[in-house]
Amino acid sequence: MSASAPVTKKPVIAAPRPMSRAEKIFILSVLGPALIHFTIFTITPVTLSLILSFSEWQLLGTPQFVGLKNYIELFHDETFRIGMKNTFLYVLMYVPPMLIVPLGLAMLINRPGIMPQVFRSIYFLPVVTSFVVFALIFKWIFSAEPTSLANQFMHLLGLPAQSWLANENQALPLLAFLGILKGAAWNMIYFIAGLQGIPDTFYEAARIDGANRRQVFRNVTLPLLRPTLYFVSVLTTIGAFQVFDSAFLLTQGGPNRATTTIVYFVYQAGFEQFRMGYASASAYVLLVLVFVVTYIQKRWLGKPADWY
Numbered sequence: 001m002s003a004s005a006p007v008t009k010k011p012v013i014a015a016p017r018p019m020s021r022a023e024k025i026f027i028l029s030v031l032g033p034a035l036i037h038f039t040i041f042t043i044t045p046v047t048l049s050l051i052l053s054f055s056e057w058q059l060l061g062t063p064q065f066v067g068l069k070n071y072i073e074l075f076h077d078e079t080f081r082i083g084m085k086n087t088f089l090y091v092l093m094y095v096p097p098m099l100i101v102p103l104g105l106a107m108l109i110n111r112p113g114i115m116p117q118v119f120r121s122i123y124f125l126p127v128v129t130s131f132v133v134f135a136l137i138f139k140w141i142f143s144a145e146p147t148s149l150a151n152q153f154m155h156l157l158g159l160p161a162q163s164w165l166a167n168e169n170q171a172l173p174l175l176a177f178l179g180i181l182k183g184a185a186w187n188m189i190y191f192i193a194g195l196q197g198i199p200d201t202f203y204e205a206a207r208i209d210g211a212n213r214r215q216v217f218r219n220v221t222l223p224l225l226r227p228t229l230y231f232v233s234v235l236t237t238i239g240a241f242q243v244f245d246s247a248f249l250l251t252q253g254g255p256n257r258a259t260t261t262i263v264y265f266v267y268q269a270g271f272e273q274f275r276m277g278y279a280s281a282s283a284y285v286l287l288v289l290v291f292v293v294t295y296i297q298k299r300w301l302g303k304p305a306d307w308y
Contacts, residue, residue, distance in 0.1 A: 053280035063277065070281035080282060082257050083265040084289075086172060090261060091240040091293075093176035098236045099229065102184045106191035107221075120192075124185040131182060135249045138178050139165065165251055168258040175246045175259055183239070187232050194228030195221070230301035234294055241290050262286045 019027075053070060057063035074080050105123060109116040126134060141149045142164040151161040165171050202224065206216045222229075244263040247253055253260035253268070260268075262282065270279030 049280040050284065052277050053284050055277040057276045058274045059276060066277070070278050071285070073278070074282055074285060079257060079260060079268075080262075080265055083260045083262045086257075086259060087241060087243070087261045087263075089172060090176055090243055091237060093173055094179050094240045094243075095233065095236050097176075097180050098184060098187055098240075099233060101180065102187035102232075103191050103225075103229075105184070105188045106195055110192050110195045120188075123188060126182050127185045129182075131245055132249065134182055135178065135246060138181075139250050142174060166255055168255050171251050171255060171259050175243070175250065178246050178250075179240075179243065183236075187236065190228055190232050191225070194225050197228075198224045226301060230297065233301060234297055237293055237297065238290055241286060241293070262289075 052063060054065060054067060055063035056066050056070075109119050109123075143150075144161075144163040144166045145151065146155075146161050148164075150164060154161055162170065165174055198221065202220050203216060206220050211219065242263050243261050244267065247259045247261055247264045248267070251259040253264050263286070266279045266282050266286070269275050269282060
């Protein structure tokens with residue numbers, strides 16, 4: 001006679017307690033204002049701008065539905081194509097240094113002591129400085145005048161004075177350089193947080209195995225820093241595609257459209273030409289570009305850190 005199999009009891013899961021009226025009112029009072037703000041200032045403008053991208057509207061009168069006319073015209077617009085090219089060039093010049101330089105700074109000052117804290121504060125000063133003030137100082141330094149600080153430095157090196165921001169080949173790299181100076185410390189803080197989240201036991205094990213600094217960085221730091229690297233690269237890339245303030249303050253899209261970016265094109269179409277539907281269409285093209293690039297970054301970097 002075979003023994004009967006033991007009967008296993010399933011764990012009893014208690015039914016969730018229904019929320020009281022007071023709890024519902026409290027949750028609604030906390031989330032309500034945020035939901036209302038999100039609906040009014042995010043969902044509604046995004047929805048209306050999408051509808052507007054299929055229309056012609058010059059701020060006055062009733063929008064006229066034109067279908068895909070705005071999108072078709074965009075890809076025949078030479079200024080928009082130049083804006084796309086300039087934006088991609090800016091991304092290529094801006095994003096890699098905004099990953100490499102902050103990571104290097106983070107590794108240099110990620111150590112205990114007073115001096116690393118002091119240098120961390122010094123490096124972070126450009127972030128808390130007004131961008132308008134920072135840009136005006138930058139414009140003064142790189143003025144085309146022979147007496148500008150940059151041209152005085154060129155004179156000390158025995159090199160001719162440069163027109164800098166008035167030069168088609170130099171203006172866009174200088175805008176990228178300005179962005180790096182202004183924002184590198186912000187990414188540095190993210191990388192410091194990521195480095196401090198890596199347990200010391202991994203570094204101790206690597207040293208016991210005889211790994212040198214380069215091997216530790218390549219085989220321990222970078223793999224475990226992957227989530228932070230992915231987060232920082234996505235934020236930096238999105239910010240690079242949205243570059244506008246430096247082009248507006250320093251070059252106004254010139255010289256000869258050399259610094260006209262997609263967002264600056266949206267500004268010109270919407271607030272100089274008053275073609276709100278055309279501006280909305282170009283903004284949605286930018287949205288698709290950012291989505292595609294972010295998806296590529298997710299496939300490449302968006303993997304969890306391999307801890308074991």
